[in-house]
Amino acid sequence: AQLVQSGTEVKKPGASVKVSCKASGYSFSNYGITWVRQAPGQGLEWMGWISDYKGNTYYGQKVQDRVTLTIDTSTTTAYMELRSLRSDDTAVYYCARDGLVVPAALDNWGQGTLVTVSS
Amino acid sequence: EIVLTQSPGTLSLSPGERAALSCRASQRIASSYLAWYQQKPGQAPRLLIVGASNRARGIPDRFSGSGSGTDFTLTISRLEPEDFAVYYCHKYGNSRVTFGQGTKVEIK
Numbered sequence: 770a771q772l773v774q775s776g777t778e779v780k781k782p783g784a785s786v787k788v789s790c791k792a793s794g795y796s797f798s799n800y801g802i803t804w805v806r807q808a809p810g811q812g813l814e815w816m817g818w819i820s821d822y823k824g825n826t827y828y829g830q831k832v833q834d835r836v837t838l839t840i841d842t843s844t845t846t847a848y849m850e851l852r853s854l855r856s857d858d859t860a861v862y863y864c865a866r867d868g869l870v871v872p873a874a875l876d877n878w879g880q881g882t883l884v885t886v887s888s
Numbered sequence: 889e890i891v892l893t894q895s896p897g898t899l900s901l902s903p904g905e906r907a908a909l910s911c912r913a914s915q916r917i918a919s920s921y922l923a924w925y926q927q928k929p930g931q932a933p934r935l936l937i938v939g940a941s942n943r944a945r946g947i948p949d950r951f952s953g954s955g956s957g958t959d960f961t962l963t964i965s966r967l968e969p970e971d972f973a974v975y976y977c978h979k980y981g982n983s984r985v986t987f988g989q990g991t992k993v994e995i996k
Contacts, residue, residue, distance in 0.1 A: 803985070805933075805987075812976065812987060812988070812989045812990045813925075813927075813933065813976055813978075813987040813990075814987070815985040815986060815987060818983075818985065827983040827985070829985070830889070863932055863933075865932075868980075871980075871981055871982060871983075872980045872981065872982070872983075872985045873938075873980055873981070874923040874935055874938035874944070874978070874980060875923070875933070875935060875978070876935045876938075876944060876945075878932035878933060878934075879932065880932060881932055
């Protein structure tokens with residue numbers, strides 16, 4: 770199983786960013802995808818989980834008003850869009866393979882995408 | 889929302905020593921939906937333990953997890969040089985997912 774994320778992004782405050790996560794080597798429709806971010810020198814923050822199972826999506830409280838998770842099963846790609854960016858959104862964003870029905874332990878991770886928010 | 893508190897913040901040990909890392913939950917975690925990860929600088933986290941006590945595929949047996957309810961422990965029986973890293977606990981299983989703040993295991 771492999772997850773390959775899109776490249777580094779530099780955005781201005783107030784803009785939006787959309788990060789992709791291309792899955793391969795496993796049956797994409799049998800798993801969900803979780804997004805986790807890590808600000809510089811900080812710990813891991815759960816952003817949300819999406820699964821094609823009944824179209825379920827869960828979002829973390831801190832970002833739930835600004836984030837949208839989507840998946841495209843035809844291309845086995847997951848997307849995370851974050852709007853109204855602020856400086857404290859500067860972080861490395863990771864996707865990870867997750868459970869299909871509910872969030873589970875994360876056994877495969879993408880390489881991470883650095884998003885820098887700066888004027 | 890369940891809060892996971894890891895202790896200590898930093899653990900200073902020598903290679904060959906035993907490490908015990910704690911993860912305490914503010915409420916009981918059902919069905920031991922608790923995982924542990926290792927993260928090295930510049931790398932994505934790596935899954936070590938799932939379901940509180942089950943080693944993930946390919947994880948050496950010097951790593952073990954224990955606990956239930958609100959108190960969980962990750963034990964590294966004999967530290968190898970490659971084990972010096974940051975470790976996170978992770979509560980999953982429903983819509984309220986959370987991570988602990990991490991414990992850094994550093995070389996003494």
